[in-house]
Amino acid sequence: MKIAFIINDHSTEQPNYTTAAIGYAAYKRDNDVYFIGIGELAYASNGHFSARCKTIKGSTFKSQETFFKAMQKEEFSRITSEDLDVLFLRNDPSDEINDRDWAQNAAFIFGGIAVNDKVLVINHPSSLASAVNKMYFQHFPEILRPKTIISRDQKEIKDFFKEQKNKMILKPLQGSGGKNVFMMDKKNEHNLTQTIDAICRDGYVIAQEYLAEAKNGDTRLFLMNGEPLQVNGKYAMMQRVNASGDIRSNIHAGGRPEKVKMTDQILELAEIVRPKLVQDGMFLVGIDIVGNKLMEINVFSPGGLNIMSQMYEEDFATEVVKSIERKVRYKNLYSNYLYNSRLATL
Incomplete structure (x- = not known):
């Protein structure tokens, strides 16, 4: 071909x-x-x-x-x-x-x-x-997602901050690779207005529930044709461990890749995502998982497949x-x- x-x-x-x-x-x-x-x-x-x-x-x-x-x-x-x-x-x-x-x-x-x-x-x-922006994620079942609002209104975002007991994630609606992602809490609350303004310069702000499990990084799993990609019983997945003092686990942002085992919980999340991905013609997708929630669905150019192939000694790209x-x-x-x-x- x-x-x-x-x-x-x-x-x-x-x-x-x-x-x-x-x-x-x-x-x-x-x-x-x-x-x-x-x-x-x-x-x-x-x-x-x-x-x-x-x-x-x-x-x-x-x-x-x-x-x-x-x-x-x-x-x-x-x-x-x-x-x-x-x-x-x-x-x-x-x-x-x-x-x-x-x-x-x-x-x-x-x-x-x-x-x-x-x-x-x-x-x-x-x-x-x-x-083309992260609003696509909001079309998947709510059970998959952390509590989220998308807004440019300072008061609405600050009210959400209080609702989340003064701890949340802020990031731009459009973007990837861990760019302009901030964890807001009591320690940096004094910068909240400035942080919202900075993200607003490029569009809408996503304010998202902070998941305690995020301190351990996230799990990137590849889905192909709506199903977890696997070769010889090994899944194309990895744990992306945060760099010290950084909430972002993206490899380009300093995250460290490690092997991770498949769990029934991850398989269940993948199964819930599958129908819409299949309906939308999303052939190769990367999903990022923290605890029992999806943090992101990357449908454009998910990375890490070569790292996973080396990690598990399986040729995922050929599959x-x-x-x-x-x-x-x-x-x-x-x-x-x-x-x-x-x-x-x-």
Whole structure:
């Protein structure tokens, strides 16, 4: 198959990222692999999706790092939706805030054009467009979520703070990677007004119940086709332990990855999330769990799959590619009878 990955930018994408791991796994299985930066997307005069891309062929690589670095050195070539079987949207819109606002919605728009050309687009672009901020999380059953309000009103947020016995989490509605996440309590209550104002500059504020278990970090679990991703009985999951004195457990924010065992409680949370993810065509998703609650559902570019593969000595990325290959086979067998949103999670 011919599979293209949309990334934010070639200059910021790293060889050890999850996208590179999946791309390398696809390459090893004799698929044609292409990487496209957001700024390289185009709409051709004949009505098709078009893009400048980077690809490499005819070489053997011993690791995803050597594969990706070699691919990055290649000259740009061009590909269109007529050539592609799969378009995997792996860019993170929150990385474009302020610097490249025009790039936040581009992948969904051009992904929709590719869908019209019968390309399998994952995750489903229309659903991704509705999930561009954390409000998407509020459409899942309340039993999954910490108590939350979303507002720009100082009084409403401060009243929630008192309701939560002077301890809560503040973060922006749009963002990821632990950026601008604050734990407010009696010790820093004097900064509450300033903190709310700072987050409000970029939009709405999420005020969220503080979960005591968060001091131990969180658990990142990958879901594929709505089910926990596993290979040989080992799950694609890890405990992300907070750096000392930091409430954020994201790896990019200094969190430390550790092995973690699957529990019935985590499986139950995953089962409750599954129906909506399947309905929305969310093929590959990362859920972040604290205690018996979900803190976040990452539907754009969840990371850590390469770390988990090393940790458990299992090739999770290849399992992802095998699932995509099956979808391409279904698409070819059924021609125009399967909608992209349904095919994405078959």
